[in-house]
Amino acid sequence: MNNQNQQHNILWQRLAEELDKGTPLVRGINAIARELDDTDLQKALADAKDNVCNGDTFSGALAKLPAQFSHAVVAMVQGGEAAGALEAACHRLADGFSDGVFTVPGEPVGTTPSLRSWQLFEQLVGTG
Numbered sequence: 001m002n003n004q005n006q007q008h009n010i011l012w013q014r015l016a017e018e019l020d021k022g023t024p025l026v027r028g029i030n031a032i033a034r035e036l037d038d039t040d041l042q043k044a045l046a047d048a049k050d051n052v053c054n055g056d057t058f059s060g061a062l063a064k065l066p067a068q069f070s071h072a073v074v075a076m077v078q079g080g081e082a083a084g085a086l087e088a089a090c091h092r093l094a095d096g097f098s099d100g101v102f103t104v105p106g107e108p109v110g111t112t113p114s115l116r117s118w119q120l121f122e123q124l125v126g127t128g
Contacts, residue, residue, distance in 0.1 A: 004104040007038040009097035016090035044068040
């Protein structure tokens with residue numbers, strides 16, 4: 001896993017942990033951003049936090065940052081929000097980045113597109 005994908009893995013794992021503890025989303029984003037090494041991801045999180053504070057949903061805020069957050073990631077977050085299970089979506093995203101199912105935009109997903117598509121489907125529907 002390259003450093004950018006590793007940083008995203010850390011982001012989603014830590015955000016899931018913070019939400020599991022009952023930490024408010026904005027406070028969790030602030031804490032996690034300080035832990036990351038990737039300054040581009042830190043900036044993206046700051047922008048997302050500002051957009052959430054200005055009334056956007058978290059998924060809507062991430063959708064405004066396509067260089068850091070793919071459509072698949074935004075869709076997973078949006079599904080978590082709609083189901084009232086954002087922490088579960090964050091856990092699945094962390095697992096997906098760890099397994100190579102999710103990647104930072106512009107990074108290759110894998111050498112077996114049909115397998116990766118199936119893994120993405122499993123992540124989205126929760127069967128994996």
